[in-house]
Amino acid sequence: MAVEPLIFELSQPERRAVGFPEPDVPETPLPAGLRRDGLDWPEVGELDVIRHYTRLSQKNHAIDINIYPLGSCTMKYNPKINEAVARYPGFAEIHPYQDPSTVQGALELMCELQAMLAEISGFADVTLQPAAGAHGELTGVLIIRAYHRDQGATGRTKILVPDSAHGTNPATATMAGFDVVTIPSDRRGNVDLEKLRALVGSDTAGLMITNPNTLGLWDEHIEEIVDLVHAAGGLVYNDGANFNAILGVARPADLGIDVMHFNLHKTFSTPHGGGGPGSGPVGVRADLAEYLPGPRIREVNETGISRYEWFQPARSIGRVHSFHGNFGMHVRAYCYIRMHGAAGLRQVSEDAVLNANYLRVGLQERYDLPYDRTCMHEVVFSGNRQKANGVRTLDIAKRLLDFGVHPPTVYFPLIVPEAMMIEPTETESKETLDYFIAAMREIADEAEHSPEIVTGAPHRTEFKRLDEVSANRHPNLRWLPPVEASSRAKEAAAAD
Ligand SMILES: *Cc1c(COP(=O)(O)O)cnc(C)c1O
Numbered sequence: 001m002a003v004e005p006l007i008f009e010l011s012q013p014e015r016r017a018v019g020f021p022e023p024d025v026p027e028t029p030l031p032a033g034l035r036r037d038g039l040d041w042p043e044v045g046e047l048d049v050i051r052h053y054t055r056l057s058q059k060n061h062a063i064d065i066n067i068y069p070l071g072s073c074t075m076k077y078n079p080k081i082n083e084a085v086a087r088y089p090g091f092a093e094i095h096p097y098q099d100p101s102t103v104q105g106a107l108e109l110m111c112e113l114q115a116m117l118a119e120i121s122g123f124a125d126v127t128l129q130p131a132a133g134a135h136g137e138l139t140g141v142l143i144i145r146a147y148h149r150d151q152g153a154t155g156r157t158k159i160l161v162p163d164s165a166h167g168t169n170p171a172t173a174t175m176a177g178f179d180v181v182t183i184p185s186d187r188r189g190n191v192d193l194e195k196l197r198a199l200v201g202s203d204t205a206g207l208m209i210t211n212p213n214t215l216g217l218w219d220e221h222i223e224e225i226v227d228l229v230h231a232a233g234g235l236v237y238n239d240g241a242n243f244n245a246i247l248g249v250a251r252p253a254d255l256g257i258d259v260m261h262f263n264l265h266k267t268f269s270t271p272h273g274g275g276g277p278g279s280g281p282v283g284v285r286a287d288l289a290e291y292l293p294g295p296r297i298r299e300v301n302e303t304g305i306s307r308y309e310w311f312q313p314a315r316s317i318g319r320v321h322s323f324h325g326n327f328g329m330h331v332r333a334y335c336y337i338r339m340h341g342a343a344g345l346r347q348v349s350e351d352a353v354l355n356a357n358y359l360r361v362g363l364q365e366r367y368d369l370p371y372d373r374t375c376m377h378e379v380v381f382s383g384n385r386q387k388a389n390g391v392r393t394l395d396i397a398k399r400l401l402d403f404g405v406h407p408p409t410v411y412f413p414l415i416v417p418e419a420m421m422i423e424p425t426e427t428e429s430k431e432t433l434d435y436f437i438a439a440m441r442e443i444a445d446e447a448e449h450s451p452e453i454v455t456g457a458p459h460r461t462e463f464k465r466l467d468e469v470s471a472n473r474h475p476n477l478r479w480l481p482p483v484e485a486s487s488r489a490k491e492a493a494a495a496d
Contacts, residue, residue, distance in 0.1 A: 008052075009042075009482055010042065010044050010048045010052060011041075011042040011043050011044060012043060012044070013043060014043060015043045015044055015045050015048075016043065016045065017044060017045055017046040017048075017049055018046070040481035040483070040484070041481075042479075059462045059463075061401075061406045063075050063076070063077055063078070064077075065404070066404050066405055066406070066432075067405055067406065067424065067428055067432050067433075067435075067436055068406040069359075069405075069406065069408050069422045069423055069424050069425070069436065070406060070407075070408060070409050070423065071216070071378045071380070071408050071409040071412075071420075071421025071422055071423040072166065072214060072241070072242075072378065072409055072412070072421060072423065073266065073272075073273075073409065073423070074241075074242075074244050074263070074266035074267065074377075074423060074425060075272075075273070075406075075423075075425065076244070076266075076269055076425040076426065076427050077269070077425075077427040078269050078270065078271045078332075079269060079335075079336065079339070081335060081339065082269060082270070082331075082332035082335045082336060083332070085331055085332070085335045086328045086331045086332050086335075090105055090106070091106060091109075091327070091328070091331050092328070094106055096323035096324060100308065100309055100310060101307075104307060104308055106327065107297055107308035107309075108299075108306070108308055109330065109331060109334055110128055110297050110308075110324070110327070110330055111297050111298070111299055111308055112334065113128065113330050113333060113334045113337070114126040114127075114128060114281070114297070116334070116337050117262055117281055117283060118283060120247060120248070120251070120337075120345065121240070121243075121251055121252050121253055121260060121262070121283045122251030122252060122253030122254045123252075123253045123260065123283030123284055123285060124253075124283075124284065124285055124286035124289055125283070125284055125286070125288075125289035125292060126262075126281050126282065126283045126284075127139070127281060127282050127292040127293050127296065128279065128281045128324065128325045128330055129281075129293045129319070129320050129321045129324060129325040130261065130279070130280040130281065130282060130293075130320055130321060130325065131277060131278060131279060131280060131321050131325060131326055132263075132265075132278040132279070132280045133168065133239070133241045133261055133263040133266075133278070133280045134168040134171070134172060134280070135280050135320065135321070136261025136262070136263075136280030136281065136282045137168055137169065137172040137208070137237070137239065137261055137280075138172050138175060138176060138320070139261070139280075139282050139293060139317070139320050140237050140259040140260070140261055140282050140284075141159070141172050141173060141176040141178070141206075141208070141237065142176055142317045142320075143259060143282070143284060143288055143291040143292070143317055144176075144205055144206045144235045144237065144258075144259060145176055145177070145178075145205065146291050146315065146317050147235065147288060147291060148205055150315065153205075153233070155202060155203055156202075156203060156204060156205035156206075156233070156234070157178060157179055157203055157205065158178060158179045158180075158181050158203050158204055158205060159173035159176075159178040159179070159180055159181070159204075159205055159206050159207070159208055160181045160183050160196070160199060160200060160204060160206070160207040160208070160229070160234075161173060161180050161181070161182055161183065161207070161208050161209075162182075162183045162184075162185060162191045162207075162209055162210070162213065163182050163183065163184050163185055163414075163415050164185045164189065164191070164210065164213035164214050164215050164217075164413060164415060165208060165209060165210040165213065165214065165239065166210045166214055166239055166241065167412075167414075168239075169208040169210060169239055170182070170208075172208070173208060178205055181199055183195050183196050183199060183207075185213075185215075185415065188217075188220065188371065188373060189213065189215040189217040189371040189373065190217070190219045190220050190221055191209070191219055191221065191225055193221055193224060193225070193228075196225060196228055197228060200228055200229055200232045200234065201232055202232065202233065204229065204232050204233070204234040205234055205235070206229065206234045206235040206236060206237055206258075207225070207229045207234060207235075207236050207237065208237040208239060209222075209225065209236065209237070209238055209239065210238075210239040210241070210242065211238055211239075211242070211252075212242045212245050212246070212376035212377065212378075213242075214380075214412070214413040214421070215371050215375075215380050215413060215415075215416070216356065216375040216376050216377065216378035216379050216380055216421070216423075217371060217373060217375060217376065218245075218246075218376055222255055223255055223256065226255060226256035226257065227256070230256065235258040235259065236256065236257050236258050236259075237257075237258065237259045237260065238252050238257040238259070238260040239260075239261065240252065240260040240261050240262050240263070240267075240283075241261070241263045241266055241267075242376065242377065242378075243262060243263070243266075243267045244266060244267045244348065244349060244352050244377050244425070244426075245349055245352060245353055245376035245377035246349055246376075247267070247345040247346060247348055247349040248342060248343070248345045248346025248349060249346060249349055249350075252283075253283070253285065258284065258285050258288065259282065259283070259284050259285075259288065260282070260283050261280045261281065261282045261283075262280065262281045262282075262283070263278065263279075263280055264278065264279035264280070264281065264329050264330070264332070264333040265278040265279060265329065268332070268333035268336045268337060269332065269333070269336045270329040270332040270333055270336075271332075277326040277328070277329060278326065278329065279325060279326045279329035279330065279333065281325075289313065290313045290314040290315045290316070291313065291315050291316060291317055292313050292316060292317075293316060293317055293318060293319055293320045293321075294310075294311070294312040294313050294316040294318070294319065295310040295311060295312055295324075296310065296311055296312070296313055296316075297309070297310060297324075298310075298311055347426075348426050349377070349426070350426075351426035352377040352424075352425055352426040353375075353376055353377055355377075355424040355425065355426060355428055355433060356375050356376065356377050356378050356379050356422070356423065356424055357374060357375055357379070358424075358430075358433055359379055359422055359424055359433060359436065359437065360375055360379040362433070362434075362437035363379075363381060363437060363440055363441070364381075366385075366440065366441055366444035367381040367382070367383065367385065367386075367420070367440070367444065368381060368382040368383075368384045368385050369381055369382075370382050370416050377423060377425070378421060378422060378423035379421075379422050379423075380413065380416055380419055380420070380421045380422075381419075381420045381422065382416050382417055382418050382419060382420070383396055383418035383419075383420060384417055384418050386418075386444065386447040386454075387418055389447050389448060389451050390451050390455065391447040391451045391454045391455060392418065392455075393410045393411065393418040393419065393420055394410060394411075395447075395454045395455045395457060396410075396420065396440075396443055396447070396454060397410050397420075398454075398457040398458050398465065399443050399446070399453070399454045399457035399458065400439060400440075400443070401457065401458040401460075401461050402457055402458050402459055402460045402461070403435075403439040403442075405435075405436060405439055408420045408421055408422040408423070409421040409422075409423075424436070473492075474492045
């Protein structure tokens with residue numbers, strides 16, 4: 001084609017997408033200091049803007065396009081009704097500085113969501129303040145720290161973390177000022193009980209366990225693990241990001257867990273990716289509730305009519321988020337839970353586990369399965385067999401893009417070489433799962449007979465392989481006026 005398609009820089013002087021009426025009030029210039037002149041903004045018409053963003057969206061992958069089996073991330077379908085409800089003016093247009101008497105409906109929703117999360121998990125109380133899973137972890141571990149401090153237990157300086165835990169767990173424990181002690185896994189992918197017995201003691205503040213763990217496996221000794229830590233005076237934190245596997249089937253608090261975070265953006269279908277906003281509520285056993293971040297919401301009923309008010313818990317660790325957390329996410333999660341009901345939530349988990357096991361069985365002849373057990377909501381393969389032909393897991397991931405499929409999580413968990421962590425979620429149909437299996441099998445064939453197809457992938461995407469070093473060292477994440485962009489690029493090149 002001799003004609004270049006219109007791609008990115010579309011600006012034309014004086015082009016406008018909107019027209020304003022003549023002002024009917026006197027013009028008042030912005031005060032000096034608030035005003036900048038010479039902003040080099042793109043000048044485009046309305047249709048140009050629409051096409052620009054639509055084109056960009058088509059270069060990306062999304063759950064609304066095809067399966068997105070990114071293990072550990074639970075990229076499930078976000079029902080559109082959640083979005084409609086979150087946009088109700090009574091939810092979207094309120095302000096946290098409003099007097100509580102004017103936002104009683106919003107407060108009631110938060111109070112009910114806390115109660116529903118408590119019921120599903122078995123915990124006595126829940127805070128909605130944290131903005132993400134890792135943020136919930138920090139909140140939970142700060143609560144554990146405050147609890148030990150109040151017990152006068154200053155010698156409890158260590159947090160035990162199994163090597164099958166999510167990477168955020170040791171990072172959180174370190175941020176909260178603890179020393180991390182790693183516990184290895186046994187051959188079935190459970191926490192090694194002998195090693196745990198040897199390492200738990202009077203210096204243990206707690207254990208942070210991810211269960212189901214990052215191998216997609218339920219720890220077969222979870223109750224023994226909890227007992228061992230409790231017997232030594234420690235508390236048990238459960239990373240609840242994998243809660244999608246056990247809704248309505250097991251309640252973490254019933255297993256003796258003391259503190260857990262939820263990922264509303266994984267389990268309860270609030271959207272994620274691209275950095276948020278997320279929501280990571282934390283549940284605690286009864287005697288830890290007074291440590292939860294404040295202000296907290298409560299229902300009062302003196303007159304026969306409920307009202308909702310804020311209060312500060314006695315020993316609160318303080319705020320962990322401005323205002324009251326990401327309220328729009330609370331609305332979406334509430335909608336999802338109410339829409340499914342108790343039986344529906346259990347069905348979510350049963351289908352998530354069924355789908356993952358369907359993939360496990362469909363692929364285990366062609367890919368190494370390091371832990372050959374019934375899995376939970378995700379399954380971890382190794383690309384070791386393909387690596388023998390010079391095809392790495394990264395190549396397999398890139399080749400999947402040619403099939404219009406988002407790759408699984410790769411090279412995580414770290415304890416599996418050439419790991420591929422696949423989480424189909426409950427919302428995928430049998431036909432989609434069969435398509436994914438067929439694509440993966442075809443890639444396994446290619447890896448054997450014509451590996452260069454895989455190592456050269458992707459072939460059909462808009463962009464081929466990125467130069468990952470430059471992408472990391474000089475990330476180009478936002479639009480700059482062309483002049484500025486080219487001078488930045490020159491600086492970056494000079495710096496290399
Ligand atoms: C996603 C995830 C986290 C971190 O949650 P964020 O919301 O991304 O901070 C922690 N643990 C596990 C097991 C996860 O999958």
